[in-house]
Amino acid sequence: MLRTGGEVMSKRADRAGSAIARRQLMKAGGALLAGAALNSSGRAANDPLAKLWVRYITGGHPYRPSYPAMFLDPLFVEMEIGPNDLPNNFVAMVTPGAGSAGPAPTAGVTAGPASAGGPAAGAGGNAPPIFAKDNPPDMPWEPSTQIHSGVRSLLPGEAPVFSVFLLNDRTNWPEDVRSTAKKNVEAGKGFVVMHNAIGDNQDWPWWYQQVTGGLLVLDEHDGMKKSTITPSVTMEVRPVGDHPITRGIGTLHLTKEEGYKGMWQSPKITPILEASGGSGTDRVVAWVGPSDQARVVCIAPGYASETHRNPAFRRLVRNAIMWAGGRMI
Amino acid sequence: MFSARDITSAMSFFSRRHVLLGAAAAALPAGASAARAALRVQYTTGAHTVPLQQYAMFDDDTFRDLDTWILPHPHPFDGINGTAGQPGPDVIVLGDYITGNWPDADHAPMEKYLDSGKGLVVLHHSVGDNQNWPWWYEGVLGGELVQQAAMQERVKKHSALKQWPHQRITPVADHPIVRDVRPFLLARDELFTDMWFSPKATVLLRSDDPDLANNGAIAWLGVHPKARVVCFQAGHTDWVNQDPTYRHIVHNMILWAGGRLA
Numbered sequence: 001m002l003r004t005g006g007e008v009m010s011k012r013a014d015r016a017g018s019a020i021a022r023r024q025l026m027k028a029g030g031a032l033l034a035g036a037a038l039n040s041s042g043r044a045a046n047d048p049l050a051k052l053w054v055r056y057i058t059g060g061h062p063y064r065p066s067y068p069a070m071f072l073d074p075l076f077v078e079m080e081i082g083p084n085d086l087p088n089n090f091v092a093m094v095t096p097g098a099g100s101a102g103p104a105p106t107a108g109v110t111a112g113p114a115s116a117g118g119p120a121a122g123a124g125g126n127a128p129p130i131f132a133k134d135n136p137p138d139m140p141w142e143p144s145t146q147i148h149s150g151v152r153s154l155l156p157g158e159a160p161v162f163s164v165f166l167l168n169d170r171t172n173w174p175e176d177v178r179s180t181a182k183k184n185v186e187a188g189k190g191f192v193v194m195h196n197a198i199g200d201n202q203d204w205p206w207w208y209q210q211v212t213g214g215l216l217v218l219d220e221h222d223g224m225k226k227s228t229i230t231p232s233v234t235m236e237v238r239p240v241g242d243h244p245i246t247r248g249i250g251t252l253h254l255t256k257e258e259g260y261k262g263m264w265q266s267p268k269i270t271p272i273l274e275a276s277g278g279s280g281t282d283r284v285v286a287w288v289g290p291s292d293q294a295r296v297v298c299i300a301p302g303y304a305s306e307t308h309r310n311p312a313f314r315r316l317v318r319n320a321i322m323w324a325g326g327r328m329i
Numbered sequence: 330m331f332s333a334r335d336i337t338s339a340m341s342f343f344s345r346r347h348v349l350l351g352a353a354a355a356a357l358p359a360g361a362s363a364a365r366a367a368l369r370v371q372y373t374t375g376a377h378t379v380p381l382q383q384y385a386m387f388d389d390d391t392f393r394d395l396d397t398w399i400l401p402h403p404h405p406f407d408g409i410n411g412t413a414g415q416p417g418p419d420v421i422v423l424g425d426y427i428t429g430n431w432p433d434a435d436h437a438p439m440e441k442y443l444d445s446g447k448g449l450v451v452l453h454h455s456v457g458d459n460q461n462w463p464w465w466y467e468g469v470l471g472g473e474l475v476q477q478a479a480m481q482e483r484v485k486k487h488s489a490l491k492q493w494p495h496q497r498i499t500p501v502a503d504h505p506i507v508r509d510v511r512p513f514l515l516a517r518d519e520l521f522t523d524m525w526f527s528p529k530a531t532v533l534l535r536s537d538d539p540d541l542a543n544n545g546a547i548a549w550l551g552v553h554p555k556a557r558v559v560c561f562q563a564g565h566t567d568w569v570n571q572d573p574t575y576r577h578i579v580h581n582m583i584l585w586a587g588g589r590l591a
Contacts, residue, residue, distance in 0.1 A: 059375060062398040068384035083381060085374045085401035085425075142567055144381055171403060305388075 050152045051143070052079040052325040055162040059086025061170035061196045066305035074147045075318050078327070080160070081144045086169055164190035164325045167197035168302070178204060185211055185294040190324025192317070193289075195302030198263065213269035213289040214298050216260050224264045230280030233259030237285055237301065243272045244328040245288075245297060245319045252312045257281075258303035266290050273299075273316075286316070295324040367396040368587040371409065371418035375402030377426035377454050382570035387422075391573075391580050401425070406438040410445070419447060419587040422579075424564075426454035428476050430461045443469060443556035448586025450579070451551075453564035456521065457488075470560055471530035471552035472543070474521045484525040489540075493517040496536040498547065498563075505590045506559065506581045507533050507548075513574045519565035527552050533559070534578075548578070557586040 056068070071081045143153060154160060165184070173181065178201075185191070191211070193200070199216040201207040208215035217227045234255045239246035252273075259280030268290035275285045282300070289296030297320040307313050322328045372387055387397040402425060411417040421442070431439075443449065449469070451458075457474035459465035463483065466473035475481055475488040496515045500507035515536070522540040526549070534548035541547065551558025559582045569575050584590035 056381075058399065059401040060403055062371075062400040065372070065384055065387035065392075065397055065399060068381050068399070069388035071381055072385055081381060082378060083374070083384065084378045085376070087376060087403045144567075146567070146571075169401075 052327055053160045053162045054079050054081045054164045054166050054321055056081050056083040056166045057169055059169040059171055064305050066308040070308045070314055072145055073314055074145050075314050077145045077147045077149045080153050164321050166192045168194040170196040170199045172201055172203055188293055190295045192320045192324050193298040198298055198300055211289055211291045211296055212298050213266035215264045217264055225262060227260055227262040230259040233257045233278050233280040235275040235278045235281050237273050237275045240271050240274045245323050246272050249312055249316050254301055254307050256304040256306050257301050260300050297324055367394055368420055369418045370395045370397040370420045372397060372399045372422045373405045373425055375425040379424050380567040380570050382567040386570055386576055389576055391576055406435045409438055409442045420583050422450045423455035424452050426457055428457045428460050430459050443553050446555045449556055449558045450582045450586050451560040456560055456562050469551055469553045469558055471527040472549055472560055473525050475525050486523055488521050488523045491520040491522050491540055494520055494538050496538050498534050498536055501535050502533050504533055506585050516568035516572050518563050518569045521562055559586055
């Protein structure tokens with residue numbers, strides 16, 4: 001057990017698969033099964049001394065391993081990043097207290113060894129969860145960055161409250177996901193929409209018009225022309241305006257990027273990065289979405305390993321997550 | 330359900346340089362392996378948590394000789410048999426966890442892929458995939474986590490979960506994957522006990538944990554008659570996934586599954 005300033009810090013956790021302590025998960029699972037919803041604006045989410053919980057979600061489109069490796073950089077020390085890819089747990093993790101309606105059914109439900117329930121899976125679904133009962137009392141907490149900073153992750157008995165959703169999937173979400181995503185927008189959660197995910201939800205205007213404010217148009221529809229995707233683009237990217245996300249970032253020289261041109265962009269977005277030097281990219285490559293409820297940041301670059309390893313790009317992504325989580329003003 | 334409208338490009342992601350290298354290699358005399366194209370590897374996750382360290386493993390220097398892309402569900406197998414002008418992967422590494430069944434649309438491409446003799450590496454949670462698809466575990470993996478009721482009924486057993494055991498792992502076969510591996514201590518991990526095993530499965534690594542089935546089998550060769558299939562049930566925690574020995578073994582598994590380790 002670790003203590004700082006007399007305060008119990010997060011104890012053991014399965015940082016690995018679930019980023020949630022098994023014991024804590026069991027307690028959380030018990031609460032869920034009892035029908036108690038997690039508090040979406042729980043103390044940990046608003047406590048600057050607690051880590052920012054970030055749900056990493058990908059699916060439906062390929063990306064390089066250098067993208068997740070980026071988040072092991074100590075730069076991301078103030079957050080706990082927990083991957084949980086599509087298809088199933090998106091709903092469970094986006095929805096505060098998802099799975100609280102009752103015990104997981106035996107079919108059509110996702111719930112693994114480290115999950116407490118969830119929505120319909122593919123054919124056959126997942127088995128009911130099985131929980132370990134033999135956690136040793138001295139399991140240390142390993143932060144996602146593996147740096148022990150003194151910042152709390154969880155207090156004993158707490159379940160994580162994911163405040164930011166870091167999207168790099170490219171899919172059209174099904175209706176149940178849309179419904180819960182909408183609730184989370186309305187709840188003021190943070191969304192960082194990376195590269196692939198700017199192509200999400202082609203057929204859901206509410207998402208791209210009112211939330212993200214931009215769309216990589218994959219096929220011409222609804223009066224929008226198809227965007228172009230150009231490989232191996234070199235671009236100079238500079239901050240525009242004075243926004244906390246880009247403060248101190250400087251100019252990014254990006255190579256081998258996948259350039260998006262002809263994205264649909266809402267007049268209501270707030271540009272934060274502009275590109276120059278290439279014909280394969282739109283001018284505005286990062287922006288704050290128009291939602292007046294959620295904090296939404298979209299970042300179009302993010303394809304190349306060279307980009308993922310660029311210190312300024314990492315700083316940009318870190319700032320975007322922190323801002324989306326309400327930790328930067 | 331989910332749709333990936335641009336999934337047609339899913340397998341266009343393997344870098345062009347590897348296609349060019351492949352063409353160059355074909356033009357070289359036999360034995361001139363230096364110019365061989367890197368193995369194309371698809372790492373597929375989905376439906377369950379995976380530590381960042383497992384993703385990041387593929388960005389480790391050890392794995393830089395591979396051309397790896399991450400392609401999670403949904404529809405991750407649409408392009409695995411190649412599309413016009415674009416090769417599919419040589420090796421698929423599974424890190425997903427869909428214990429019922431993958432969607433039906435995923436079955437045929439995977440069957441075709443395996444029949445073509447390519448490679449499959451199955452890590453940790455993925456030994457619990459497709460429990461309602463007997464062909465998958467009886468005809469491909471040769472070992473399976475048992476949770477789904479139908480599978481419990483079929484194999485007359487039920488798996489359980491054990492957390493954080495200290496394990497001593499010992500190679501038990503003379504096989505290229507473990508030939509350069511000495512007995513080692515595995516970092517604390519999640520362990521699936523009482524798994525089902527095919528009598529045809531060839532065990533590569535045994536754990537000294539007393540609750541494991543099949544005399545401690547923790548890594549084994551699959552039973553598909555054409556594909557190169559290998560399973561390793563370890564790999565839950567960040568500790569294990571950043572362990573150099575674990576990474577070395579997984580790397581060996583990929584090389585062997587891709588026909589590069591004999």
